[in-house]
Amino acid sequence: MRYLPLTATDRSAMLSVIGAGSIDELFADVPEHARLTAPIAGLPNHASEMAVERHMAQLSANNITAGSVPFFLGAGAYRHHIPATVDHMIQRGEFLTAYTPYQPEIAQGTLQVLFEFQTQVARLFGTDIANASLYDGSTACWEAIAMAARITRRNKAIISGGLHPHYVETSRTMAKFTDDVLDISVPELLPDPDDANLIAKIDGETSCVVVQYPDVLGRIPDLAAIAAAAQAKGALLITVVTEPVALGLLESPGSLGADIVVGEGQALGVGLQFGGPYLGLFGCREKFVRQIPGRLCGETVDADGKRGFVLTLSTREQHIRREKATSNICTNSGLCALAFSVHMTLLGGTGLANMAKLSHHRARQTAERLANVQGVTVINRHYFNEFAVTVPKDARQVVRDLADRQILGGVSMGRLYPHVDALSGGLLIATTECTTEDDIAALAAALEEVLA
Amino acid sequence: MNELNPSGWRPAMGTAPITREIETFTGNRALQLEEALLFEIGSSDRSGVDFDVVADFDLSALGPNVRKTAPNLPGLSEPETVRHYTRLSRQNYAIDLGVFPLGSCTMKHNPRLDEKVARMPGFADVHPLQPVQTVQGALSAINELAVWLIKLTGMHGVAMTPKAGAHGELCGLLCIRAALEAKGDPREVILVPESAHGTNPATAAFAGYRVENIPATADGRVDVTALTARLGPDVAGVMITNPNTCGLFERDLKVIADAVHAVGGYVYCDGANFNAIVGRVRPGDLGVDAMHINLHKTFSTPHGGGGPGSGPVVLSEALSPFGPLPFTARQVDGSIKLIEEEDADLEHPQAFGRMCAFHGQMGMYTRALAYILSHGADGLRQVSGDAVLNANYVLRSLDDVLEAPFGPAGHCMHEALFSDDGFADGFSTLDLAKGLIDEGYHPMTVYFPLVVHGAMLVEPTETESKAGLDQFIGAMRSLAERAKAGDELLKSAPHLAPRRRLDETLAARKPKLVYKHA
Numbered sequence: 029m030r031y032l033p034l035t036a037t038d039r040s041a042m043l044s045v046i047g048a049g050s051i052d053e054l055f056a057d058v059p060e061h062a063r064l065t066a067p068i069a070g071l072p073n074h075a076s077e078m079a080v081e082r083h084m085a086q087l088s089a090n091n092i093t094a095g096s097v098p099f100f101l102g103a104g105a106y107r108h109h110i111p112a113t114v115d116h117m118i119q120r121g122e123f124l125t126a127y128t129p130y131q132p133e134i135a136q137g138t139l140q141v142l143f144e145f146q147t148q149v150a151r152l153f154g155t156d157i158a159n160a161s162l163y164d165g166s167t168a169c170w171e172a173i174a175m176a177a178r179i180t181r182r183n184k185a186i187i188s189g190g191l192h193p194h195y196v197e198t199s200r201t202m203a204k205f206t207d208d209v210l211d212i213s214v215p216e217l218l219p220d221p222d223d224a225n226l227i228a229k230i231d232g233e234t235s236c237v238v239v240q241y242p243d244v245l246g247r248i249p250d251l252a253a254i255a256a257a258a259q260a261k262g263a264l265l266i267t268v269v270t271e272p273v274a275l276g277l278l279e280s281p282g283s284l285g286a287d288i289v290v291g292e293g294q295a296l297g298v299g300l301q302f303g304g305p306y307l308g309l310f311g312c313r314e315k316f317v318r319q320i321p322g323r324l325c326g327e328t329v330d331a332d333g334k335r336g337f338v339l340t341l342s343t344r345e346q347h348i349r350r351e352k353a354t355s356n357i358c359t360n361s362g363l364c365a366l367a368f369s370v371h372m373t374l375l376g377g378t379g380l381a382n383m384a385k386l387s388h389h390r391a392r393q394t395a396e397r398l399a400n401v402q403g404v405t406v407i408n409r410h411y412f413n414e415f416a417v418t419v420p421k422d423a424r425q426v427v428r429d430l431a432d433r434q435i436l437g438g439v440s441m442g443r444l445y446p447h448v449d450a451l452s453g454g455l456l457i458a459t460t461e462c463t464t465e466d467d468i469a470a471l472a473a474a475l476e477e478v479l480a
Numbered sequence: 481m482n483e484l485n486p487s488g489w490r491p492a493m494g495t496a497p498i499t500r501e502i503e504t505f506t507g508n509r510a511l512q513l514e515e516a517l518l519f520e521i522g523s524s525d526r527s528g529v530d531f532d533v534v535a536d537f538d539l540s541a542l543g544p545n546v547r548k549t550a551p552n553l554p555g556l557s558e559p560e561t562v563r564h565y566t567r568l569s570r571q572n573y574a575i576d577l578g579v580f581p582l583g584s585c586t587m588k589h590n591p592r593l594d595e596k597v598a599r600m601p602g603f604a605d606v607h608p609l610q611p612v613q614t615v616q617g618a619l620s621a622i623n624e625l626a627v628w629l630i631k632l633t634g635m636h637g638v639a640m641t642p643k644a645g646a647h648g649e650l651c652g653l654l655c656i657r658a659a660l661e662a663k664g665d666p667r668e669v670i671l672v673p674e675s676a677h678g679t680n681p682a683t684a685a686f687a688g689y690r691v692e693n694i695p696a697t698a699d700g701r702v703d704v705t706a707l708t709a710r711l712g713p714d715v716a717g718v719m720i721t722n723p724n725t726c727g728l729f730e731r732d733l734k735v736i737a738d739a740v741h742a743v744g745g746y747v748y749c750d751g752a753n754f755n756a757i758v759g760r761v762r763p764g765d766l767g768v769d770a771m772h773i774n775l776h777k778t779f780s781t782p783h784g785g786g787g788p789g790s791g792p793v794v795l796s797e798a799l800s801p802f803g804p805l806p807f808t809a810r811q812v813d814g815s816i817k818l819i820e821e822e823d824a825d826l827e828h829p830q831a832f833g834r835m836c837a838f839h840g841q842m843g844m845y846t847r848a849l850a851y852i853l854s855h856g857a858d859g860l861r862q863v864s865g866d867a868v869l870n871a872n873y874v875l876r877s878l879d880d881v882l883e884a885p886f887g888p889a890g891h892c893m894h895e896a897l898f899s900d901d902g903f904a905d906g907f908s909t910l911d912l913a914k915g916l917i918d919e920g921y922h923p924m925t926v927y928f929p930l931v932v933h934g935a936m937l938v939e940p941t942e943t944e945s946k947a948g949l950d951q952f953i954g955a956m957r958s959l960a961e962r963a964k965a966g967d968e969l970l971k972s973a974p975h976l977a978p979r980r981r982l983d984e985t986l987a988a989r990k991p992k993l994v995y996k997h998a
Contacts, residue, residue: 029859031591033945034866042873042946046891051865054872054891055760057729062765067857071631074856077593084850087624088602090617092610101607104837111529113558115599118784121576122569125590127922128786130582133977134917137572138785141565144518147994151552157993163643163788166837194837197821201804201833205654205688248543279545292837302618303608303838304643305788317991323786328987331972331980340987363784370565376555377524381547382531389534392541410543431611439609446822461531 029074094300094436098467100394102414102458103244103439104165104192104270105303106295108383109462114297114370118363128323128362132338133330138362139337142325145369152275152372153289154282155311160323160339161365162308165292166198169238169268171310171321172288173199176236176264177208178319184233186263189213190221190243192270193444199238208235214448217418219409221249227257234263236288241267241281242274244444245407245456246414255285264288271295272309273460274412276377276384288312296375297367307364317341323360383461387413390459390468397472398457403479407454414458416441419479423455429478430471437471512978515567519995522554528561571978572785573922579944579952581874583895583925583937584677584725586755586777591854594781594847603846608838612818618842619816623808625849629773629794632860633754634764637800639793640807641840645752648772648791649683649719651804651835655770655795656717656746657687658802658832665744667716673702675726675929680719680750689716696931700726700886700897708739715743721750722766723757725929726886727871727895727937737767746770746799754778755941756868756894759861769796775841779848790844801830806839866942867894870949874938877953881960885932894941900934904966909934912959914981917974919955 034042039051048054055063067073075083094107101107118124122137129135129142142160149158162168173185185203187196187210196212203210211229216222221243230237237258242248255265267281269291281289293307294300310322317324318341326340375383391413398404398417407416419426423440430437441454459468507514539546556564573580580587598604602617612619626638639655642648653670660666670684674693681691692710695703702720718740722730730736737747749763749771755778763771775781775790783789795803805828806820818839819827855863868891875896879887883901886892900909913923913936925937940949962970974980 029855029862031589031854032859032862032866032942033948034869034942038946039866039869042869046869046872046876048872048891051869054865054868055729055757056891057731057893058757058761059731059734062734062761064760064762064861067759067861068631068762069857071628071857072853074859075853077854080850080853081593081597083853084597084621084846085600087617087621088600090620091602091606092614093601093605094607094610095601095605099607101609103609105607105609107605107607111558113528113561117562117565117569119595120566120569122572122574123565123785124595124782125575125580125587126572126785127580127582127585127587127783131573131913131917131923132982133914133974133979134573134922135571135785136978137568137570140515140517140568140571141785143993143995147519148553150994161787163647164836167643167647167835192837194834197834198836201654201835204833205657205686248545251545275547276551277539277542277547279547280551284545299604300607301604302606302615302842304836304841305790305843306838317993324991324993326987327992328983330982334979336979336982338982338984338987340984340991340993360786361788362786363782364788366565366785370561372553373518373522373556373564374528374558374561375553376522376527377550377553379527379529379531379555380553381550382527382533383529385534385537386531388542389537392538395541410541412542428611428613431614436607436610436614443609443820443822446820 092436097434097436098470099436100438100457100459100471101436103444103456104194104292105300106271106458106460107300107462108273108295108460110297110299110371111374113374114367117370118367123366124363129339132336136336139325141366141369143327143337145365146325148369148372149309150311152272152280153311154280155289156314157317158311159320160325161360162310162322163361164304164306164308165268165270165290166195168290168308168310169195170199170202172266172290173208173236173238175319175321176266176288179316180235180262180264182233182235183207184209184211185235186211186226186229186237188226188239188243189215190245190247190249191238191240191268192244195268214445215245217407217416217451217454219407221247223250223254227254230257230261230263232261234261236264236266238266238268241269242271242412242414245416246411247408248278248410251281251284251286266290271413273384273387276380277388278412293364293368297371298364305361305364307361307368386461387459390463391415393465394457394459394468397468401472401475404475413460414456417455417457418453419455420453422452426455426478430474433474435471435474513567513570515564517995518564519554522556524550524553524555526555526557528556528558578920579940579948580922581924581938581940582922583939584752585925586939586941587783588780588941589943590780590782591851593854594850597850598843598846603842616816619808619818621849622839622845623810623816625845626808628852629792632758633771633794634762635794636797637795637803639795639803641804641835642772642791642793643836643841644787644789645772645774645791646679646683647835648793649679649750650687651793652748652770652772653683653687654832655799655802656748659746659799660716662830667714669715671707671710671715671718673720675724675931676719676721677725677750677752684719699889700728701730702736704732704736707736711739711743713743715745717746717748719748719750721752723753723893727892727897728886729893733766741767752777753894756864758864759857760864769799775844775848779851781844781847788841788844790841802832804833804835805831863942870940870942870944871896873949874940874953878956881957895937895939897932898936899932903963907963907966907970909936911970911973912963914973915959915962915970916955918976921952921955
């Protein structure tokens with residue numbers, strides 16, 4: 029067995045030090061009825077690297093990959109180009125095979141990366157501070173709602189209809205088991221998000237308003253107006269960013285007044301990966317620092333006065349506070365945070381803006397081209413790299429028909445809102461800098477066929 | 481002055497003794513390199529990525545919130561980026577460098593095949609919302625792993641989506657809560673042994689339960705008498721770690737489970753230490769109703785400096801109907817169906833909800849599946865056997881110089897627990913741990929579990945060789961002697977690491993969490 033260094037000679041020498049006759053004897057504490065005496069039946073035995081690789085390659089081949097066909101999916105996961113340097117850096121064993129930096133003297137690499145990551149996220153979001161990451165955008169969204177309830181001592185959260193339905197569902201699941209009340213709605217296929225209706229719902233019992241920016245249809249809500257309305261009633265504005273590249277061209281939520289900004293960092297460095305592992309981003313005002321969930325890295329000095337970094341404010345966390353902790357989260361998404369940070373470092377502010385420009389430009393070209401397809405209506409007035417269209421039949425079937433023509437043509441709103449008939453003709457189309465003009469032409473041509 | 485060297489060969493090397501502390505202009509110490517912060521070396525107009533320039537770029541579709549200037553994010557060219565992160569990486573300890581005996585964290589070798597597999601395009605470059613017909617291979621991989629997890633644990637079903645151990649704990653407790661509510665019998669209390677990991681009580685509280693602690697016996701196990709005495713109609717369940725955080729098998733788990741079931745409660749098993757028993761014990765045979773499996777521990781997906789993890793939850797027949805969406809199911813025709821909200825009403829109507837967006841930690845599933853297929857049923861049995869053998873070897877090689885509170889009572893499982901009994905006055909576990917750093921090792925888990933004074937929890941794992949362990953044991957013996965003798969140098973260790981002890985009080989008193997210009 030190639031991963032096990034002990035030889036038969038080693039094992040018997042070690043057993044004699046221990047004073048046991050066999051390895052099985054070491055399991056004497058296991059009650060006899062539960063002790064298995066042989067490998068579990070019906071499962072295969074060990075396999076060579078070559079055999080395992082072959083099997084996994086066969087499974088891998090039985091998919092249509094995003095890079096192999098015209099590809100227009102988004103809805104919370106975006107396919108941007110990841111420079112080769114990113115994967116090279118995260119495969120350094122010193123990053124890949126390290127653990128949570130509990131021993132800071134020999135973990136300054138990870139800790140400095142986290143400090144830089146926190147600063148990058150705070151600057152991108154326009155917040156004072158940021159944490160060292162959470163599981164993903166959806167769980168970060170719920171953590172923000174729970175944090176707003178702790179801060180305001182209120183329990184009613186108003187959720188915009190433009191919030192990604194999986195984020196809504198994740199939050200609703202959690203709220204079932206807490207005292208939080210969520211005011212939930214579904215979006216309408218209109219050119220602008222219904223900010224006025226959202227603002228009208230805010231009252232003196234509201235803990236927070238949760239607004240996605242750009243929203244699930246790609247529309248861009250007026251965060252400044254919502255922030256002012258929320259804060260006038262003593263509520264917090266939580267802004268959710270599922271496509272961080274948008275902030276290369278759009279004002280940051282923090283600068284528009286958001287109190288807490290959370291997001292999905294997958295678009296930078298992490299990749300599609302069929303949904304995970306992804307990267308939860310979390311930034312907020314400095315005055316909330318002792319209420320933040322998850323790990324925080326802070327600057328300090330060592331015994332010689334040299335600058336160094338440590339995990340800090342752990343008195344918020346479960347290993348100290350146990351049942352009184354701010355969250356039960358233990359792991360963050362360290363390696364994904366590194367990937368995000370390396371990609372962001374390679375880009376820099378100007379590079380991020382250029383990437384955003386190209387992504388947006390492709391969306392404009394796509395929208396203009398699709399507007400000429402018989403039966404297709406572009407919904408959005410404004411958008412970054414994703415917009416909604418309507419088609420004159422169930423968009424779920426349209427997406428499947430496009431896939432039969434080797435085109436991954438978007439996300440049907442019926443997939444996201446299976447119980448809302450009014451949305452069944454909706455189709456979300458996303459582009460990035462990876463989208464080519466040929467891809468756009470192929471999508472338009474195939475849609476013409478499918479809708480004919 | 482050296483004489484002229486007419487041959488062109490370099491002159492003889494000097495042999496001057498070191499007479500003062502060596503300081504360098506850069507602060508570097510040869511291969512030990514200092515690295516500035518990104519914000520001190522980068523600038524927002526520098527980049528390591530080239531993009532096509534868009535002529536006649538039109539901003540009008542973006543609406544009124546368009547940025548006036550690019551974000552204030554420093555960039556670096558590619559060579560600078562590679563050097564920045566490579567230099568930082570060298571300030572980290574890692575499994576790839578040596579023994580990493582961090583108890584309960586299971587730092588074992590991460591097979592490189594698993595990295596290669598996770599990057600195969602059919603897993604890495606597919607979108608979670610692609611039409612199901614285009615991702616049959618990816619769904620098959622999830623399903624294959626699910627089948628292995630069910631068979632290895634003797635359970636009925638599995639919820640794959642939880643993103644880490646604590647997330648899995650929450651998932652399991654929410655299943656318990658949903659099952660009780662479905663019976664119209666909501667309950668209030670979860671019992672947790674005092675030796676439990678801190679996430680257990682935090683999770684139970686988060687799931688809306690009141691937490692009550694159960695004491696441990698002198699031999700480091702749950703006090704069954706105290707636990708059964710507390711059982712009643714208000715108890716929703718118990719959370720028990722097995723093997724427990726003292727590295728011992730909970731012999732009475734089945735007895736406990738039967739008693740809990742008799743009063744209508746459920747048993748949550750924290751599977752953080754499943755690596756000690758995989759292939760040898762099935763938790764389903766012990767009456768467990770729900771258990772999370774940390775794929776990053778038992779099945780060796782990389783820890784990545786603190787995540788991402790993955791915590792699928794195996795469920796008993798009683799709890800399976802309540803598992804969260806989405807999940808995969810193999811159809812009669814062999815195809816894999818993805819059950820999401822759309823089909824839930826018909827096929828999984830009692831699901832308690834959704835733990836996260838999309839389908840969970842795919843990149844961890846493929847790594848874990850490759851690990852499992854590599855080992856197979858026989859190899860996994862050897863994995864737990866060698867892990868337990870290595871831990872007992874460490875225990876018996878050190879119990880004459882370090883106090884092993886549960887050593888006399890018998891064999892341990894996959895980790896050996898010591899206390900700081902017998903150290904000189906003023907010397908603690910922390911000093912020994914920091915001394916290990918100078919010896920070139922990552923310290924063991926310290927001060928956990930809380931039930932042992934100055935706890936040192938050593939988990940060598942099965943991927944350490946005997947020779948590697950012998951050297952580690954030698955270092956531990958030397959440090960134990962120094963701690964008992966009161967060697968002052970140990971109190972200021974580490975001396976040889978990139979940093980000396982860091983001021984954690986300062987960090988917490990005046991938090992500096994982001995870089996600001998001086």
